[in-house]
Amino acid sequence: MRILTVAPYPPSRDGIGDYAAALTGAMSAAGHEVRVVTPRFATAAPAEVIGALAGPREGGDVALRRVAAFAPDVVHVQFAVAAFGTGVPALLRFIAEVRAATGAPVVVTAHEVTRDTAMLRLPGRLLYRRLCAGAARVLVHTGAAARALVDEVGVDAARVAVVPHHRRPPPEPAVAPGELRARHGLGDARVLLAFGFVHVDKGLDDLVAALAALRARRPDALTGVRLVVAGTVRPRSGAFRAFEARDRLHLARVRRAIAREGMGELVRFTGYVPEGEVAPWFGLAEALVLPYRRIEQSGVGSLAAALGVPVVASRAGGLAEDFGDPRWTHEPGDREGLAAAIERLLARSPAEAAGRPPRRAAGAGLDEVARSILASYHAVTSAPTREPHAQPA
Known part of the structure; x- marks a missing residue:
């Protein structure tokens, strides 16, 4: 054909x-x-x-x-x-x-x-x-x-x-996870990964607010933890640059919130991730975080499932059903619920983490x-x- x-x-x-x-x-x-x-x-x-x-x-x-x-x-x-x-x-x-x-x-x-x-x-x-x-x-x-x-x-x-x-494996790695840790000053930190293009529906502002709330409630909860935002705003053309401008404004607001909450040491921004660095980022992540306000399907969630990485997900668009563990899900926009889900994930014992592998993603x-x-x-x-x-x- x-x-x-x-x-x-x-x-x-x-x-x-x-x-x-x-x-x-x-x-x-x-x-x-x-x-x-x-x-x-x-x-x-x-x-x-x-x-x-x-x-x-x-x-x-x-x-x-x-x-x-x-x-x-x-x-x-x-x-x-x-x-x-x-x-x-x-x-x-x-x-x-x-x-x-x-x-x-x-x-x-x-x-x-x-x-x-x-x-x-x-x-x-x-x-x-x-x-x-x-x-x-x-x-x-x-x-x-x-x-x-x-x-x-x-x-x-x-x-x-x-x-x-479809589920598919990530591109072949071009660097070791340790190289990424060294490049971005992560040391031996536990990494929460927010991956892909940054846009207003993705809930990055909810994630930052949730981490700030968790730290305020339990100052020790995020000791040795880093949030890595691996991605950037999608470039647009013509009239659709208005959507790019909206997403850039959203990212600027998130950065201001990070500074206002004194969380600069907690968060790392990588910019665009080349293909050869995709698998290494997932390889060093404690969990992928998908706090979407609105979504239909997630190739990023499929990558996490293929690589055996736990997913903290909102219930938007079926994310929780497709990728999430019920213990680590929350309603879209529910920052307290997201903070509690992250707290539960980080509180796992090593034996619990090893004994209950992440769910296999929906799809084919x-x-x-x-x-x-x-x-x-x-x-x-x-x-x-x-x-x-x-x-x-």
Whole structure:
């Protein structure tokens, strides 16, 4: 089968791009041909990338000609508003043009339905309605996302399918955990890890406030403990820089709160984490902390599960069910509940920590996810309403 993927893609720093690349690898290993069109032109892109929707040397017209020559059997769009930003109108035009030129059905994986529609409200719902109108099948990662598409956006339930986020191992480590400890002055501290892009829904402000409350109540509770914030604000473009500015303001407020509470020695900020340092950070962490206010699915939680790292999680978006231990969960925004969860985790004895391994994450292996997605491809490509390929001009 010839598969065209439209998505962010390495070397772009994007979780959806990593997801798309992993899926491309699984499809290619199964004998399928995969080509990729990205939102923006990037130098040093892998060979399977045949075009971009925008860039200094390429644009939708160039990509469309290459796609028509490839003649895909199916087009798979890996979508979130943040992934395409100001390129969303170009994406919608491109999808329509590809359908007209090739007759290939479109499958959309909607990665952040609930977050996008909550953040953008009516414009977000209208955007998803338009995007899904041209899709033969819409894939989501959770039942909550499926319900949002059907009940709030108005997508026909028969065209929506749930495919869990895949579990996959992290990139190969390039440094030892001890090197990271030395670089960031951690010594032999117990590390609580907040990992990934920093944004307002992630609850970093709740986490800092919870740690301050815990320290005020029990001054010895955080002795020898450090919070590592391993990540930075996601860069945006065009009008979506307003969201970047909002996240940077959020980060500045968190830093001010840290200074106000006298917690500068407790918290370490690393900035962006290269691939080769992902596994080492998880390897030295006592626990991953996911105090989200709002979320749909978490690749970071999957990494923690794959590496056997305990997770302190809010109950937003099913995080607690997917990754958390009931002892270390809390309601979104409940800072006292988060403080108590962290206190319980840190109070474990070594024997207790060793005797009760972390839960295995919900979701599925990459090959299982690839098979589910292939089943969707076969369903839509065998549908009698499919149009024949148009001949490239």
